[in-house]
Amino acid sequence: MPSVLPLGDPAPADGILPPQVLDGVDSRKFGLYVHIPFCAVRCGYCDFNTYTATELGGGASQDAYASTAISEVEFAVRAMEASGLPQRPLSTVFFGGGTPTLLPAEDLARILTAAVGHWGLEPGAEVTTEANPDSVTPESLQLLADAGFTRISFGMQSAVPHVLKVLDRTHTPSRVPLVVQWARDAGLAVSLDLIYGTPGESMADWQTSLETALSYGPDHISAYALIVEEGTKLAAQIRRGEVPGIDDDDHAAKYELADQLISAAGLDWYEVSNWSRTPEQACKHNLAYWRGDDWWGIGPGAHSHMGGVRWWNVKHPTAYANRLGSGVSPAAGRETLDAGTREVERIMLEARLGTGLQVDALDKVGRHAVAGLIADGLVEPGAAFQGRLVLTLKGRLLADAVVRRILPD
Amino acid sequence: MSPMARTAPVPAATDPAIIRNFCIIAHIDHGKSTLADRMLQYTGVVKSRDMKAQYLDRMDIERERGITIKSQAVRMPWELDGTSYALNMIDTPGHVDFTYEVSRSLAACEGAVLLVDAAQGIEAQTLANLYLAMENNLSIIPVLNKIDLPAAQPEKYAAELANLIGGDPEDVLRVSGKTGVGVEALLDKIVRDLPAPVGDPNAPARAMIFDSVYDTYRGVVTYVRVVDGMLHPRERIQMMSTRATHELLEIGVSSPEPTPSKGLGVGEVGYLITGVKDVRQSKVGDTVTNLAKPAAESLAGYADAKPMVFSGLYPLDGTDYPVLRDALEKLMLNDAALVYEPETSAALGFGFRVGFLGLLHLEITRERLEREYNLDLISTAPNVEYEVTLEDKRVIHVTNPSEYPTGKISEVREPMVSATILAPNEFVGAIMELCQSRRGIMGGMDYLSEDRVEIRYRLPLAEIVFDFFDILKSKTRGYGSLDWKADGEQVADLVKVDIMLQGEQVDAFSAITHRDKAYAYGVMMTGKLRELIPRQQFEVPIQAAIGSRIIARESIRAIRKDVLAKCYGGDITRKRKLLEKQKEGKKRMKMVGRVEVPQEAFIAALTTDESKDKAKK
Numbered sequence A: 001m002p003s004v005l006p007l008g009d010p011a012p013a014d015g016i017l018p019p020q021v022l023d024g025v026d027s028r029k030f031g032l033y034v035h036i037p038f039c040a041v042r043c044g045y046c047d048f049n050t051y052t053a054t055e056l057g058g059g060a061s062q063d064a065y066a067s068t069a070i071s072e073v074e075f076a077v078r079a080m081e082a083s084g085l086p087q088r089p090l091s092t093v094f095f096g097g098g099t100p101t102l103l104p105a106e107d108l109a110r111i112l113t114a115a116v117g118h119w120g121l122e123p124g125a126e127v128t129t130e131a132n133p134d135s136v137t138p139e140s141l142q143l144l145a146d147a148g149f150t151r152i153s154f155g156m157q158s159a160v161p162h163v164l165k166v167l168d169r170t171h172t173p174s175r176v177p178l179v180v181q182w183a184r185d186a187g188l189a190v191s192l193d194l195i196y197g198t199p200g201e202s203m204a205d206w207q208t209s210l211e212t213a214l215s216y217g218p219d220h221i222s223a224y225a226l227i228v229e230e231g232t233k234l235a236a237q238i239r240r241g242e243v244p245g246i247d248d249d250d251h252a253a254k255y256e257l258a259d260q261l262i263s264a265a266g267l268d269w270y271e272v273s274n275w276s277r278t279p280e281q282a283c284k285h286n287l288a289y290w291r292g293d294d295w296w297g298i299g300p301g302a303h304s305h306m307g308g309v310r311w312w313n314v315k316h317p318t319a320y321a322n323r324l325g326s327g328v329s330p331a332a333g334r335e336t337l338d339a340g341t342r343e344v345e346r347i348m349l350e351a352r353l354g355t356g357l358q359v360d361a362l363d364k365v366g367r368h369a370v371a372g373l374i375a376d377g378l379v380e381p382g383a384a385f386q387g388r389l390v391l392t393l394k395g396r397l398l399a400d401a402v403v404r405r406i407l408p409d
Numbered sequence B: 001m002s003p004m005a006r007t008a009p010v011p012a013a014t015d016p017a018i019i020r021n022f023c024i025i026a027h028i029d030h031g032k033s034t035l036a037d038r039m040l041q042y043t044g045v046v047k048s049r050d051m052k053a054q055y056l057d058r059m060d061i062e063r064e065r066g067i068t069i070k071s072q073a074v075r076m077p078w079e080l081d082g083t084s085y086a087l088n089m090i091d092t093p094g095h096v097d098f099t100y101e102v103s104r105s106l107a108a109c110e111g112a113v114l115l116v117d118a119a120q121g122i123e124a125q126t127l128a129n130l131y132l133a134m135e136n137n138l139s140i141i142p143v144l145n146k147i148d149l150p151a152a153q154p155e156k157y158a159a160e161l162a163n164l165i166g167g168d169p170e171d172v173l174r175v176s177g178k179t180g181v182g183v184e185a186l187l188d189k190i191v192r193d194l195p196a197p198v199g200d201p202n203a204p205a206r207a208m209i210f211d212s213v214y215d216t217y218r219g220v221v222t223y224v225r226v227v228d229g230m231l232h233p234r235e236r237i238q239m240m241s242t243r244a245t246h247e248l249l250e251i252g253v254s255s256p257e258p259t260p261s262k263g264l265g266v267g268e269v270g271y272l273i274t275g276v277k278d279v280r281q282s283k284v285g286d287t288v289t290n291l292a293k294p295a296a297e298s299l300a301g302y303a304d305a306k307p308m309v310f311s312g313l314y315p316l317d318g319t320d321y322p323v324l325r326d327a328l329e330k331l332m333l334n335d336a337a338l339v340y341e342p343e344t345s346a347a348l349g350f351g352f353r354v355g356f357l358g359l360l361h362l363e364i365t366r367e368r369l370e371r372e373y374n375l376d377l378i379s380t381a382p383n384v385e386y387e388v389t390l391e392d393k394r395v396i397h398v399t400n401p402s403e404y405p406t407g408k409i410s411e412v413r414e415p416m417v418s419a420t421i422l423a424p425n426e427f428v429g430a431i432m433e434l435c436q437s438r439r440g441i442m443g444g445m446d447y448l449s450e451d452r453v454e455i456r457y458r459l460p461l462a463e464i465v466f467d468f469f470d471i472l473k474s475k476t477r478g479y480g481s482l483d484w485k486a487d488g489e490q491v492a493d494l495v496k497v498d499i500m501l502q503g504e505q506v507d508a509f510s511a512i513t514h515r516d517k518a519y520a521y522g523v524m525m526t527g528k529l530r531e532l533i534p535r536q537q538f539e540v541p542i543q544a545a546i547g548s549r550i551i552a553r554e555s556i557r558a559i560r561k562d563v564l565a566k567c568y569g570g571d572i573t574r575k576r577k578l579l580e581k582q583k584e585g586k587k588r589m590k591m592v593g594r595v596e597v598p599q600e601a602f603i604a605a606l607t608t609d610e611s612k613d614k615a616k617k
């Protein structure tokens, strides 16, 4: 079951943005997110905005999806121009889902080509797609690389069959080294997504998953703690006692193990849940989210941000297509952040980064909290003395608590 | 059988010889208010179509809980053998917390209807109220109620009653307040058997104040029983204890709605309105006289109701403190038994230490404050009052455990009660065991009938006022009943148990207990807190201590993870909303040192299992 959208203000039909988005636009990068809302099956833990063919009642919308998405690209070009925003080349593009690779690679390529045709690409731009291990072939990967994709992120999740089973994953562990090799052969940088803390996963299971993932030599790893989202099948199973619940202490221990093994393999953390082999191989698109850059989100339920204005599209693919079909913005709601809220978001997001947060940009409450955070072992003393608040391992595990302590009252 | 009176005697012009003043007394729930309903109906003062069950229980809280809290006096006409009589009936509460209401009502009467549930028989408050009535020299009319019930055993309980009061079982009337059977006969008997009031109509006026109630519209309404002379509207009256004078703006009788009259004469019961706004200026037990022609000697009053249990009341939201202060002031206008003074707690902020007659009184007061003044309150664990003598001979009265002196103590005295327990004889063993475990000393035991015993114990108040009754009920399968009254004090081996979070004492959780029970309290409270306080970023030791000696300890492990480590894509709004919610939650925390304690934890820790379900006793 997809999660609910935030409540916000109504968004205008023409997609025109308020003048504040022009302030400082030259210092912000511009990215594109493309949401592909389809999956072969829905995993029991997942509340992303995605739909199986059965849920949609037929494959028709999947076939037409690329065209619909391209019509939003065109809408975005017009709306940004009408809002007075300068034309900026894309510095990152990210296809996420759902399962982008459930669409024919040609469709993904078509969308990318349309976007690049309108906006252009910065030299060295990062172009990523998410993929499920069982939805790619050597040919499809080659096609993506040829179309301009530079990077692929595989949803590996675990290397242990019984864990994959609880997660409802359809792929077998042996598929992962194959697809990693094919991606490499096509010239794509490779990232692997892992999930820890699945009910029934032992510490040894997690270690196996980590070691297996690392043995494939990925350029990047994301390790996410399993979150039991309301309304998912997993939540119901736990409530009914069919699978054991989630234990925070287990999560903490598994995060520590992840950090230890991944670091030992030569990757460094640059965000609470993300590690990369070199700083250049960090996911630039995700960093743009954390740093408050601009991006346009294409697709149902996709979120966008430009200069303190956030908006989000209607969730259902049919409603989304209908809006665009009649030339109306697919946005369901938006919010224009005031200076205080932008500050809260900045602190909340930047605190999670390896590069940290500028201490003297905090208010009095926040600056006063720093000494206590050092004393509690939550931030790096060395970095703090140089004016940056960088989380320690313990601090990363308590990142939300740290943020609450440094936020203005 | 008498018909409804054709004419009613007029107040201020009623010969005392045709007045009958009586109250209905009984154990809780034996049907006093329901019997009063039938009397209101049969005497015609309430029309059948206006009738509703327990008509005189007017407060919301009385109606919801189905119990009487305040006595109500009503004047009703009744005709017998061609003469119209004026009856003043007072419906009284049955719960032990409100015994003082009963004793005040008795002072306005010559007789009492002693009601006994024909399916339950004599219970502890039956005895307690009977003895009170006898001390006041009232004539008693024994009546069995609820004879319509299939489980009624009128023969058996008539014999029990006759045995108790003396007289013939045949003379015990049998009625049903529900169906009305026997109620007219009872009204006739009241007229025939109860003495008329006597007093000197020509003497200076003397009227006894037996109740005083604050009414938003009318100010203080004072209920009196005239003993001598006469009171008239518009004249100046004087309160004999304070010498304060007031003008009588209105005088009248309740029938049951207030009905102004030309005055009140000897033996009459009615109300006065003087425009005063504070019930303390019209004190229960005081004597009202006429300023122009004052009486020389006041009537014998009665002792003020004495608070027995104390609890701290704190607003959940500190900014509500002034609202709580005003609310208590207003409630006190209506409840002379309520006493309070401001106090502060390091953990709970500003609040009040409030004295109550018992747990039911506490609960009802708290509920009224919350409901009528829209407050959210925390009440600290209730305790009794201790008298502590220091080695330097100074004496301190402690109503708040956190004020227990830390210096050299030579002696601590605790309040005692004499308790009466009634139960079928098969439970004697269980009851004795219970009382012994509560440090009780047996005073005696009597058989009220073949299978029902009365057991008397002297016990520390602190041992019976909280959970004793519930345990008694369960040990006697619901048949046991309890009554108690204050009975001096005794020296006891008491200690203060402190609770500490991370070495920081939390005043709200301190308790004074008998040394033998200190350990149990410490274990209970530290265990409870461990469950209730969420994990913090550091380990939090919870300790119970007597002085510097730790008697129990628990510990809350440090939280290790507090971060959402999932990829939410670009949905930053959702993340921020979550954070704002957490921040909001943090605001509702009370800080104890560095430990964040949610208010719910305070409430839950202070909600003793005993204080739940106390509505009925």
Ligand SMILES: Nc1nc2c(ncn2[C@@H]2O[C@H](COP(=O)(O)OP(=O)(O)OP(=O)(O)O)[C@@H](O)[C@H]2O)c(=O)[nH]1
Pocket (backbone or CB within 6 Å): B026, B027, B028, B029, B030, B031, B032, B033, B034, B035, B054, B066, B067, B068, B069, B092, B093, B094, B095, B145, B146, B147, B148, B149, B175, B176, B177, B178, B179
């Ligand atoms: N069957 C039956 N039930 C009765 C009779 N009289 C009272 N009751 C019920 O007994 C319960 C208690 O009645 P009340 O009249 O409120 O008793 P009370 O003595 O005034 O109670 P307190 O004021 O709380 O001490 C109610 O549920 C009544 O309906 C009766 O004659 N027959």
Ligand SMILES: C[S@@+](CC[C@H](N)C(=O)[O-])C[C@H]1O[C@@H](n2cnc3c(N)ncnc32)[C@H](O)[C@@H]1O
Pocket (backbone or CB within 6 Å): A045, A046, A047, A048, A096, A097, A098, A099, A100, A130, A131, A132, A133, A154, A155, A156, A157, A193, A194, A195, A224, A225, A226, A227, A228, A229, B565, B566, B567
């Ligand atoms: C947008 S999802 C989609 C990627 C792709 N469809 C897949 O599942 O392989 C990106 C990642 O989020 C993570 N994720 C999804 N649901 C999660 C949950 N409930 N708790 C933690 N991580 C989750 C998974 O690791 C997943 O690979």
Ligand code: SF4
Pocket (backbone or CB within 6 Å): A038, A039, A041, A042, A043, A046, A047, A048, A050, A097, A098, A099, A132, A155
């Ligand atoms: S494949 Fe990915 S997006 Fe699809 S349901 Fe599973 S986790 Fe969610």
Ligand SMILES: [Mg+2]
Pocket (backbone or CB within 6 Å): B032, B033, B034, B057, B067, B068, B091, B092, B093, B094
């Ligand atoms: Mg009653």
